[in-house]
Amino acid sequence: xxxxxxxxxxxxxxxxxxxxxxxxxxxxxxxxxxxxxxxxxxxxxxxxxxxxxxxxxxxxxxxxxxxxxxxxxxxxxxxxxxxxxxxxxxxxxxxxxxxxxxxxxxxxxxxxxxxxxxxxxxxxxxxxxxxxxxxxxxxxxxxxxxxxxxxxxxxxxxxxxxxxxxxxxxxxxxxxxxxxxxxxxxxxxxxxxxxxxxxxxxxxxxxxxxxxxxxxxxxxxxxxxxxxxxxxxxxxxxxxxxxxxxxxxxxxxxxxxxxxxxxxxxxxxxxxxxxxxxxxxxxxxxxxxxxxxxxxxxxxxxxxxxxxxxxxxxxxxxxxxxxxxxxxxxxxxxxxxxxxxxxxxxxxxxxxxxxxxxxxxxxxxxxxxxxxxxxxxxxxxxxxxxxxxxxxxxxxxxxxxxxxxxxxxxxxxxxxxxxxxxxxxxxxxxxxxxxxxxxxxxxxxxxxxxxxxxxxxxxxxxxxxxxxxxxxxxxxxxxxxxxxxxxxxxxxxxxxxxxxxxxxxxxxxxxxxxxxxxxxxxxxxxxxxxxxxxxxxxxxxxxxxxxxxxxxxxxxxxxxxxxxxxxxxxxxxxxxx
Amino acid sequence: xxxxxxxxxxxxxxxxxxxxxxxxxxxxxxxxxxxxxxxxxxxxxxxxxxxxxxxxxxxxxxxxxxxxxxxxxxxxxxxxxxxxxxxxxxxxxxxxxxxxxxxxxxxxxxxxxxxxxxxxxxxxxxxxxxxxxxxxxxxxxxxxxxxxxxxxxxxxxxxxxxxxxxxxxxxxxxxx
Numbered sequence: 037x038x039x040x041x042x043x044x045x046x047x048x049x050x051x052x053x054x055x056x057x058x059x060x061x062x063x064x065x066x067x068x069x070x071x072x073x074x075x076x077x078x079x080x081x082x083x084x085x086x087x088x089x090x091x092x093x094x095x096x097x098x099x100x101x102x103x104x105x106x107x108x109x110x111x112x113x114x115x116x117x118x119x120x121x122x123x124x125x126x127x128x129x130x131x132x133x134x135x136x137x138x139x140x141x142x143x144x145x146x147x148x149x150x151x152x153x154x155x156x157x158x159x160x161x162x163x164x165x166x167x168x169x170x171x172x173x174x175x176x177x178x179x180x181x182x183x184x185x186x187x188x189x190x191x192x193x194x195x196x197x198x199x200x201x202x203x204x205x206x207x208x209x210x211x212x213x214x215x216x217x218x219x220x221x222x223x224x225x226x227x228x229x230x231x232x233x234x235x236x237x238x239x240x241x242x243x244x245x246x247x248x249x250x251x252x253x254x255x256x257x258x259x260x261x262x263x264x265x266x267x268x269x270x271x272x273x274x275x276x277x278x279x280x281x282x283x284x285x286x287x288x289x290x291x292x293x294x295x296x297x298x299x300x301x302x303x304x305x306x307x308x309x310x311x312x313x314x315x316x317x318x319x320x321x322x323x324x325x326x327x328x329x330x331x332x333x334x335x336x337x338x339x340x341x342x343x344x345x346x347x348x349x350x351x352x353x354x355x356x357x358x359x360x361x362x363x364x365x366x367x368x369x370x371x372x373x374x375x376x377x378x379x380x381x382x383x384x385x386x387x388x389x390x391x392x393x394x395x396x397x398x399x400x401x402x403x404x405x406x407x408x409x410x411x412x413x414x415x416x417x418x419x420x421x422x423x424x425x426x427x428x429x430x431x432x433x434x435x436x437x438x439x440x441x442x443x444x445x446x447x448x449x450x451x452x453x454x455x456x457x458x459x460x461x462x463x464x465x466x467x468x469x470x471x472x473x474x475x476x477x478x479x480x481x482x483x484x485x486x487x488x489x490x491x492x493x494x495x496x497x498x499x500x501x502x503x504x505x506x507x508x509x510x511x512x513x514x515x516x517x518x519x520x521x522x523x524x525x526x527x528x529x530x531x532x533x534x535x536x537x538x539x540x541x542x543x544x545x546x547x548x549x550x551x552x553x554x555x556x557x558x559x560x561x562x563x564x565x566x567x568x569x570x571x572x573x574x575x576x577x578x579x580x581x582x583x584x585x586x587x588x589x590x591x592x593x594x595x596x597x598x599x600x601x602x603x604x605x606x607x608x609x610x611x612x613x
Numbered sequence: 614x615x616x617x618x619x620x621x622x623x624x625x626x627x628x629x630x631x632x633x634x635x636x637x638x639x640x641x642x643x644x645x646x647x648x649x650x651x652x653x654x655x656x657x658x659x660x661x662x663x664x665x666x667x668x669x670x671x672x673x674x675x676x677x678x679x680x681x682x683x684x685x686x687x688x689x690x691x692x693x694x695x696x697x698x699x700x701x702x703x704x705x706x707x708x709x710x711x712x713x714x715x716x717x718x719x720x721x722x723x724x725x726x727x728x729x730x731x732x733x734x735x736x737x738x739x740x741x742x743x744x745x746x747x748x749x750x751x752x753x754x755x756x757x758x759x760x761x762x763x764x765x766x767x768x769x770x771x772x773x774x775x776x777x778x779x780x781x782x783x784x785x786x787x788x789x
Contacts, residue, residue: 171632172632172635175632175635175636175639176636176639176643179686180686180687181632182630182632183631183632200686232686232687233628233689233784234627234628234686234687234688234689235686235687356684357680357683357684358677358680358681358683358684359680360680361676361677362677362680
């Protein structure tokens with residue numbers, strides 16, 4: 037089927053047509069099977085919008101309320117679908133407003149193509165109206181970028197952009213196109229890019245490294261796997277599950293790795309990192325072989341490197357050679373695509389079950405359950421907890437919803453307690469920690485997967501950073517379920533102030549608006565919950581709604597997220613209280 | 614050993630594209646690595662540029678930098694070498710008042726002994742060119758500066774490696 041499609045395109049590619057650069061941009065997007073793009077019009081991109089108007093039956097343009105929202109929507113789209121997210125903006129402020137989302141996509145390896153309009157090429161460098169050096173500004177946060185000043189360069193630039201964004205370790209690409217290039221006519225043809233001379237997206241997997249890895253794993257008494265988003269990006273979920281099941285290895289996830297295998301899987305031992313689970317953090321410093329798969333040893337995962345897994349042999353499955361030995365020294369590096377590598381690894385593994393070692397995880401989980409989890413999800417004291425809200429969402433979703441979180445306490449709670457049956461279901465800003473990510477990302481996710489339940493979970497702080505995207509929900513009739521866990525604080529910063537700054541709550545208390553009135557102002561059904569006895573019904577009503585629904589839950593003001601590895605501490609020093 | 618700082622050349626083969634210098638220099642800037650010298654020129658392969666960047670850093674860190682550089686889409690390959698592994702030269706230009714040639718006879722001896730080349734002479738000034746190791750160019754500068762130098766410019770280091778660079782065959786493997 038796929039070969040067929042490519043063949044057809046090659047045939048049509050031979051025929052050229054005289055069209056404008058702006059029409060070519062839209063035709064290129066159609067050739068790349070883009071059906072939805074997110075953006076905001078303006079002077080320097082108007083010719084493209086004119087073409088989008090003509091091609092609206094082929095490409096649906098989503099008018100966000102801010103260009104940042106367009107990037108996060110494109111990210112949400114990409115994260116739930118595995119396809120390239122596309123956004124479009126004008127020059128100057130339109131382009132600079134994309135930067136936060138681009139930086140977020142770069143650090144979280146999200147495939148995204150951004151197209152920006154630029155002033156006429158004869159005005160470049162003259163400080164023209166709405167001129168900004170977006171190629172210069174975006175360089176450190178893009179996988180690749182370029183400026184196009186001639187219409188005839190548009191097809192190759194866009195083809196290259198899609199190829200680079202999606203291949204290897206994915207990332208954001210920006211193409212800046214001058215207005216004269218958009219207006220100029222040329223002989224158009226389009227060919228997909230399959231190769232860039234200087235670019236080697238997937239390094240060759242060395243058979244001897246796989247054998248060395250298999251030997252270490254087969255001989256290990258206490259192996260631990262930590263997997264990251266690489267498993268999801270390479271769509272390795274099935275073979276990954278086969279590997280851990282055959283070798284009987286307890287497996288923990290980084291925040292972006294969540295949902296690659298079901299939460300309920302018996303070998304899934306939870307999240308690593310600062311607010312991860314007790315057992316996998318503690319036992320990182322007990323294991324004899326640490327197997328990292330498609331993850332990058334972020335500082336939020338490792339705590340201080342000086343005492344991170346020093347006793348263990350480290351195996352690192354990784355597509356990006358620059359990640360090898362960047363933070364943690366590896367004994368065996370297996371370069372390549374996670375899916376391909378794991379398929380080669382599987383037959384080399386011996387069957388194992390490691391019952392005693394797995395019992396250590398179960399024992400530590402029992403401690404965490406008693407000290408933290410029980411009171412988080414089944415609280416008895418006054419004041420609603422974020423954890424019980426997540427629990428109610430789980431009850432209603434039965435683990436089938438995609439959870440899109442923002443950044444802060446609620447994010448940690450959401451990632452800790454949300455139950456996932458399906459992959460690509462945990463969408464959050466992991467690396468950059470972008471407050472304001474959640475709501476627009478949920479819109480993008482819902483539009484990419486309209487059949488899936490998409491629940492946006494935000495705090496009262498981050499929600500207000502992109503609250504205007506309620507307008508997009510209204511206009512697009514995107515049936516996103518929007519939950520705000522309101523504690524009238526910037527909760528995570530407040531928690532740090534409590535623990536490390538003697539409760540000096542500098543600028544973390546929020547005086548909040550009437551959130552229900554705001555949602556209703558956008559004609560979105562809305563409800564506010566302040567009491568425990570109202571919660572279950574309210575969540576059920578929200579989840580049953582066929583259209584968008586806003587639910588504000590007023591949670592305890594000074595709740596804290598535990599466990600916690602304080603900054604600079606060892607994973608062994610994880611605190612339960 | 615690898616935790617001691619020393620001078621390394623970072624040689625980068627790249628596509629000849631606008632903006633790549635920015636992309637590469639940002640990698641150094643972000644990590645507070647001072648670039649001692651930088652030279653960009655065509656390489657032995659048509660259409661391929663070569664950067665020679667000199668940095669003072671540890672081997673561990675220079676390895677990480679190489680990884681970050683090679684990750685850039687338009688970089689074909691990057692290498693690092695210490696100064697023992699390369700043949701290198703830098704070049705200095707000195708503009709000096711012509712009258713000094715007659716007023717300060719030692720200058721003629723300095724020129725002779727340093728093996729510097731006179732590029733041009735006119736009635737107002739003459740220009741000396743000295744190629745060699747950085748120390749040799751600096752030594753000449755120190756000798757001449759006593760008499761007064763009108764202008765002095767030193768080039769970035771350029772180098773070739775003692776080992777073979779297999780860029781052409783690498784490019785072929787990428788194409789297959």
